[in-house]
Amino acid sequence: MTEKHLTMLADAPLTGPERKRSLVAVIACISVVGMGLGVSIPLLALLMERNGVPASLIGLNTAMPALATFVLTPFIPALLRRIPAIPFLLSCIAISAIAMPAYYLFPNVWLWFPIRFVNGIAFTGLFVVSEFWINTLADEKNRGRLIGIYGTVLSCGFASGPVLLFLVGTEGAAPFAVIALLIAVAALPLLLFGRGLAPRVTERPTRSFASFFIAAPAATLAGLVYGATETNIFNMLPVYGVRIGMTEQTAAFVLSIFAAGNILCQVPIGLWADRTDRRFVLLVCATVGFLGVLAIPFVAHSIWLFAPTLFLFGGVVVGLYTVGLTLLGERFRGADLASANAAFVMMYSIGALIGPPLAGGAMDLWDPHGLIIAMSGLCGLYVAVAGWRYFTAPRQPRSPE
Incomplete structure (x- = not known):
């Protein structure tokens, strides 16, 4: 099996303020990934359990984002050669924001399989591109610190998701609407701080x-x-x-x-x-x-x-x-x-x-x-x-x- 590797290359070195703005933009994407997964996974599992869905089917449904990651990742380099990073990330955010109310509007576990797969594609795009973007902001003097911030923020997103679910509950449209709104708002830092600072993506030689x-x-x-x-x-x-x-x-x-x-x-x-x-x-x-x-x-x-x-x-x-x-x-x-x-x-x-x-x-x-x-x-x-x-x-x- 072979894998295409992404290298994030900036057109020119960033100034100190530009690096900070770029970091704010990419951290917002990481927050979306963490919080979105942290809320949606337990919410959907609990709703399926409430409706009497067998545990084996719950497990298969929850595997859809991982399947999306497995399927999409090899194609991301080709996509990013055609679509600039910011529009690509904004598209992922829009898809994820739309997917959340779709779960509520179509309360059928079989329909949740394709919805969850598409939502998983959006999360995969956010995760992969954000990870490589943050690597371009790091050098050997601060790589561990910045990647540590990345891991911490991602974990904080996971942690805040169940807290949010505890506060808004699992009944009705409220949890889906809140999640969709938060994901949509997360696009603002990309528009305010990331424009003109997003790195380009090129391929490196494939390797088994x-x-x-x-x-x-x-x-x-x-x-x-x-x-x-x-x-x-x-x-x-x-x-x-x-x-x-x-x-x-x-x-x-x-x-x-x-x-x-x-x-x-x-x-x-x-x-x-x-x-x-x-x-x-x-x-x-x-x-x-x-x-x-x-x-x-x-x-x-x-x-x-x-x-x-x-x-x-x-x-x-x-x-x-x-x-x-x-x-x-x-x-x-x-x-x-x-x-x-x-x-x-x-x-x-x-x-x-x-x-x-x-x-x-x-x-x-x-x-x-x-x-x-x-x-x-x-x-x-x-x-x-x-x-x-x-x-x-x-x-x-x-x-x-």
């Missing part, structure tokens, strides 16, 4: 990335496991919560606890990974994730036990994504690193695609604890892979940079 799955299985598989785990938490955990007796609002609100762990623990885990063997950090994160999933049935009936457990679980399991990318940066350089990152993102999308149907099918077989079996099984398999790599892979010296 199958070899990276063999060369760095612990790092690349970390993307798959985190993609499946994160998507299952935001999609299936609210359903699990309702089935064990939580209210819909509480079941959605606890997702913010998971997201808060994501927000607050990325930097400490990253600092730890810079000071020790990163494969060991992956093994610890995987082990804590495995134990955290197994603990859910024992603590979910008490919010005072469930909250800290979910916070710790969310904070540590995100290390799979953070440290997985960091380990690839340790192992590879230049074009190899770009290809390795592409493989990692593809694995994340595959995980997000297969995770919800797997969990939903497990819940249909054992209601509701099949979710725990599916998630712990995946985490347990990754513990074995991470442990095998930690104990058998040759140690490589760290780059002095």
